[in-house]
Amino acid sequence: MAVSSVAEKTQSDLAHLIHPLYHPSDHQKPRIWVEGHGAILKDMDGTEVIDGLSGLWNVNVGHGRRELAEAAMDQMSTLAYCSSYTGASNLPVIELAERLSQFTYPSINSFYFTSGGAESTESSVKTARFYWKVQGKPDKVKIISRKLGYHGLTMAAMSATGMPEYWQMFGPLVPNFVHIESPYPYRFEGGDENTSPGIAAANLLEEAILREGPDTVAAFIAEPVQGAGGVIAPQDDYFPRIREICSQYDVLLISDEVITGFGRTGTWFGLEHWDVEPDIMQFAKGITSGYIERV
Template sequence: MKAESGTTEELSTKDKRHTIHPWADLATASTKGDHVIKRGEGYHVYDSDGKRYLDGIAGMWCVNIGYGNQEMAEAISKQVKELVYYTPFGAMTNNLSAELGEVLAGLAPGDLNHVHFTTSGSCAVDSAIRFVHFYFSALGRPEKKHIISRTESYHGSSYLTASLSGKAVDRTYFHYISDIVHHVSGPNPYRRDEGQSLREYCDQLVDEFEKKILEIGPDKVACFIAEPIMGSGGVLIPPPGYHKAMKKVCEKYEILYILDEVVTGFGRLGQFFSAEPEWGIVPDIITTAKGLTSGYQPMGAVIISDRLYDRISGSNAPKTACFTNGYTFSGHPVSCAAALKNIEIMRRDKICEHVQDVGPYFIKQLKRLERYEIVGETRGNHLMACVECNISGNKAAAEEKDITAAQTVDQFCDQQGLIVRPYEALLILSPPLIIDKAGIDEMVAILDSSIEKATSALRSKGLIQ
């Protein structure tokens, strides 16, 4: 019998027949069952069968103010009725784009006062690199174009940003830019050498970075790009002093520092931007997206310092000064309305202060899970965390049995109504920022139960002795 239109079976069939998902496993995409998420409220979502899930990943690091916010819906609706779109190219703008640019400049640290709007985090990072290339070429130094990124980083899925990203598992059958993109080791204190202190580990990473610059040639390296905390790579938190030390090396060789705050910006670490309050630096450029609109509309932005912009604008502009980069939907008025309302809600409801309150509680509660033999480490900062599974005993690299452990935990979490993000041997967590201590307790309780069940299942299969 044909499934009724709109049922889970019907929707899943349509989806598998026609839609290619990001990061889809093409070997199983046409047969594997789908989660059809239909509704959201607060920090929970509901599938097409009505089952409720605690959303432990905020959609994709982004639904910061939670689902179903009526103020946001009304702001978007109002703007659609007033002005749905107008071109942002050249000297054209719209009133909300102008207003949002000023607001973001006010939130950004130091002299980062110039905003270039994009449509996503990938586009923001891509545009930041294009600005850097434009900048040095405008100064008569076109050879200064090489980019240094890090292993286990993620910066997007455009041709350029996928090349910058350093997660080996993501590099499949695509082509990647290799002539001007270089990688150094990303910070992963869990996998540092036995007996090595965090200070020694930090010095090792900084030394490797400086050697890479000298290998390429300081006159050729344009910029270094880094996530404050490496998100989808496993919530990898750098050792103390890392960002300050890396920026000092950049300043020594006139290399621009791009801080990719696409994930960490807009409250995830308890600040609108974490650069200065959390890491003690003012980068040359910040990229942002995701939490900028809390996922209610697609949007990203590049925020650039006065000291860069002033050197290539006005009387300092090169003969042909047209910055030929941007998108049809840059500064889209509906997205701007969503971003402005999002910032208004976050400020009024003291969302960052709330994260500062519940974040340490979240990390403390997760630590309880380390009593299980399949858990190697729990780590995190405020509402950005990870549970790393390790049953192999190998801290140098995850083995297949470690990955199986994480996948097994994920399956039990799903059964019990918790969405986590499994990646290799990792279970990544980033709930909506409005989550309260009761929600955190629910999350940790489901994780606890799921890890216990997974431990028994893995032991029965002989993967744990």
């Protein structure tokens, strides 16, 4: 395509579009995507590149799947939207929830659908607090998460996210969020001759629960593999110990599978690698592979 066309679209982009995670220097070498097929993206200049990040860790089945576009068209032509308030439902959502229940963790068999990963974090936090209020423990409201963990950038999700560079211009954060170190050997060198690094990192959760008071902690939220924080895979003994601690102190374990869900790590969901079941699981991205926006 003509260079002038790329320049015109770039100027229009600059004038009217607000980008996430953006610096003005990004427009010095603009790239506007126009096509995608399988693992390949093509820009307005006709240059093809491998989409090594799979969109934003979400296009699990590849670009350009015509059968998915046709399925969406068929459904939208039949029924594009209906509310699920006050017990109303529809056939596709019933069938999807039933299908999910057949291959998620045995502890997970009911589903609340959201519009994306950050909203899923918000909903997980609300669900955890709601659960403890129903159980007669209304003071259990605190959420523990990890440094270098990423859970989205809406307000509660950003407060759970353990990367201060995302907070600086948007504070103050939502109260009652606590951060502990990640099982990341480069940043945390815990462990000794009697305790492995994975167990030492997991024990930081127990220390935080005891410091805050078990009767005030609602949940611990964690990605099975930390994505935006550096693709940090935990030691094999980390999550089994985390599960023990959560069960011991009546703290719900929330598995943030927004990135790791739906086959990203070689199993359907990330905690399966360690035979650990969460109390709450949240997901987005791979469930639609980006064909219906849920990032």
